[in-house]
Amino acid sequence: MQLKFGLCYLAILLACLIAINILPVARCRDMLLKAKSSSLSNQASLIASSLSSLNELQEEEVQQIMELLGDLQLSRVLVTDEAGRIVYDSTGDPVDSMGKYALFAELLVALEGNNVFYAELKDGAISSRAAMPVLNRSGAIGAVYLFEYDTAQAALVEDLRRSLLQISAIACTGAVLISVLLGYLMSRRIRRILDGIHGIGAGRYDTRIQDHGRDELGQIGTEINRLADRLEQNEGVRTRFVSDASHELKTPLAAITLLTDSIVQNDSMDRATIREFVCDIGQEAARLSRVTQKLQELTRIGSKTRERTGAVDLKRVVTEAMKMLRAFGEGKHVELQSSLSEGCVINANSDDIHEVIFNLAENAIKYNRPGGKVMVLLFPRDGNAELLVDDTGEGVPPEKLEHIFDRFYRVDESRTGEQSGSGLGLSIVRDVVEKHGGTVTAQNRPEGGMRFRVCFPLAEEKEEQS
Ligand code: ADP
Secondary structure, three states: OHHHHHHHHHHHHHHHHHHHHHHHHHHHHHHHHHHHHHHHHHHHHHHHHHHOOOOOOOHHHHHHHHHHHOOOOOOEEEEEEOOOEEEEEOOOOHHHHOOOEOOOHHHHHHHOOOOEEEEEEEOOEEEEEEEEEEEEOOEEEEEEEEEEEEOHHHHHHHHHHHHHHHHHHHHHHHHHHHHHHHHHHHHHHHHHHHHHHHHHHOOOOOOOOOOOOOOHHHHHHHHHHHHHHHHHHHHHHHHHHHHHHHHHHHHHHHHHHHHHHHHHHOOOOOHHHHHHHHHHHHHHHHHHHHHHHHHHHHHHHHOOOOOOOEEEEHHHHHHHHHHHHHHHHHHOOOEEEEEEOOOOEEEEOHHHHHHHHHHHHHHHHHOOOOOOEEEEEEEEEOOEEEEEEEEOOOOOOHHHHHHOOOOOOOOOHHHHOOOOOOOOHHHHHHHHHHHOOOEEEEEEOOOOOEEEEEEEEEOOOOOEOO
16 A cells, blocks of 8 residues: 555656656747847848948958947857858958858858758757848848857756756655655554454454544544444343343253153152143243243344334323233233323334333233232323333332343342243333333332333324324
């Protein structure tokens, strides 16, 4: 990753450096050459027009006119007659050049009546040349050739090129250092996140990513940590649930094994004892079946699959649950009473709510005394639907009240022993109520017995789920 980042930065950097080094120098050079060409062509036309007053180009007359024009600050000025013979040479060496033929290509072109201008930057100097015919009424009477060799301005271009190179080298070093540092920091953070993900993936749910940055990487770290929190919680719940459940299943299974072993190993066991043991086995099997059924319900409630929810009229659900429990109440000699208000509609899953009401009312009958009563009240209050399930039983010792919603908790095995139960009913109640955004509390009534209070937020629209 770091290598990829580094190479990417480097490629961008190189492209920028090339652009910075080549473009300005090329532009500056072009401007200088253009300026040179045009100044040389101006001077050439000045000389040519000054000489055009002569009938023919003679050395003395040309010399006089050139002296009148003064110092032109050029490396060399040549004037030739129409045959190309040199009649003036600013280098001033008559022995060398005067009377000889100038064989510059530019001059030959100029003698044919054309203008020639060009400049080039080569070997640390700007060489510029201009050639122009000298024209009078009778046509071309000769030509002017100017040559300039300028190292000062070429040095300027060279200076600019060198300065740009130095700046580039400094910028390049800085950028490389910064990019290496940034790349290292970035890849270190990504590595930390990856290590965290690997740890969590390997089942180490206490792994957390230590990245407090506020950028996207920091946010990824925070989200992964949140996920790990949830996984850790779920894992805790799952482990506790599995160990509780296996413990609960172990006891009746051990009893069944013990009872069957006793029957199998004792040939002389009388029919009445065998019958009693088989009844016990049946009871244990029934208990097992109840526990597994409740466990299934718990898993259903705990699972995240979206269930169908809609407006549920609590009065209807309470009435149905009470109807189903009537026979159970009569068997226990417990009277069922209810006072149910209209308009308690909540947004929920109807089966879940039935489960809550059924469990609470069933407990109220189960832990009641013969001749006792169960009162179920339903009314709206402060935007909530409130459900009270009161009984006239023994209640729960205050110090144990806080545990009755725990999984597999039964207040007093010796006291509740004769009542069938799994210790899962109230934990199912709490899970369902909380899943629907409600609350459930339990308290002992001053007049004896228990009161369970359930609150659900009322639904906004009151159309009932079918
Ligand atoms: P169980 O299957 O044992 O009824 P629950 O989770 O429904 O399991 O209840 C947990 C324990 O709380 C019960 O074993 C019982 O001791 C106590 N309990 C629940 N409801 C009542 C009640 N209405 N009156 C007295 N004790 C109760």
